[in-house]
Amino acid sequence: MPKSESTLATVWLIVLRLVELHGIDPSQFRRTLGVPSETLRDVRARLPSRLSDVAFELAAAQIADPAFALRAAECWHPSNLGTMGYAWLSSRTLHTGLKRMERFSRILGNRFSYRCSEEPAGVRFTYDHGRGEASVGPLMTDFTFSIVIAMCRVNCGHTMRPASVHLRRRAPADPQPWLAFFACPVVFGAAEDSIVLAREVAEAPLPSANIPLANTFDTILTEQMAGLFEDDIVSRCKAYVLHHLTSGVATAPEVARALCLSQRSLQRKLAALGLTFQGVVDETRHELARRYLDDPARSVTEITFLLGFSEQSAFTRAF
Known part of the structure; x- marks a missing residue:
């Protein structure tokens, strides 16, 4: 289980395809970083996050194009993102996919970290790379x-355009690569x-x-979170x-x-996060209820019992 910052190893296959697009030998690049090839084939393997910084610094030193990382769009496959990739493909809307x-x-x-928030004009998806002002952050x-x-264009068509994109990076000498890729107004700085x-x-x-599949993937992802991060008490509670x-x-x-906790320890850990056990249960049921209600094949009666309610009126009041 990760005790420090790490990334899913299969994501690195995207990085290797990206540098290969720019004329760099991916095998040599991988060896320079000290990443064994068999690790990238292990769907459960993880690599230290610090290697990501080294990889982007190394790539930037060898690639003249400052917009080179935008070509990652040509290199990804759902399998590189593990269960998340397939859960994304089955999402009901882009909004539910981004929330996932x-x-x-x-x-x-x-x-x-990612944050998905609703605004009067639409939905904002915010990314924090966690590198502060380091030069690899914009990459x-x-x-x-x-x-x-x-991913959005795979799901809803290649003509999909965001309303706007906002980047912390300073305005580049030539903003055209970003304007061409996003096909919308781009705000730099x-x-x-x-x-x-x-x-x-x-x-x-x-x-x-595919709502039934999406629900299944969510259960798998919840279990993965609970299994990977011992400190994630909320995910472990939700999985149970x-x-x-x-x-x-x-x-x-x-x-x-x-x-393997006392009840007092469990309540104390949740309280430290501003949560209660009942609140976690209610949130778990609410999330699941919304997903089930999206599925026209499920009746309210069926959903009532799947969520552990004894009768429909109790579910209706709770929801």
Whole structure:
């Protein structure tokens, strides 16, 4: 289990394809970084986040194009993102897909973070690379945003355009590569790195949506979070609650025993995060209820029992 900052090893396959596009031998690049080839084939393997900094510094020193990381859009495959990649493809809307990425981002890497927020004009997806003012930060933003936009375009069509893109990087001498790729207004020198999607784009039903599959992937991702990060007490609680909902709602003593904690320790850890056990249970049920209600094949009666309610009226009041 990660005790320090790490990234999913299969994401590195995108990095290697990216440098290869720019004329760098990917095998030599990998060996220079000290990454064994078998590690990149292990879907459970993780690599230290510090290697990402070294990789982007090394690539920038060998590639003359300052916008080189935007070509990561040509290099990604859903399998590189593990379960997250396939969960994304099955998302009902771009908004639900982005929220899914926010919720499970630590599986991809636990040094950076995503935030998805609603605004009057639409939905804003904000990325914090976690590198402060380091020179590799803007390159990582280009890398990440190019993949996010490519993912959006795979789901809803290659003509998809954000409403705007905001980048912390200073305005480059030639902004054309960024303007051409994003195909929308790009604000340089912004306070944060973010993409804004118009509401009609973010909420449009996607032809690739598969709600039952998305629900299954969410359960897998929740379990992965709980298994990977011992310090993530919330994910560990949610994973246990999800497994036992159809048999009734798990109690705090049951969950504490399952996590090898005393009930008092569990309550104290949650309180330190400003949470309560009941609040975690309610949030878990609410998230699952929204996903189930998106599925026209499920009746309210079925959803009632899947969520551990004894009768429909109780579910209706709670929701």
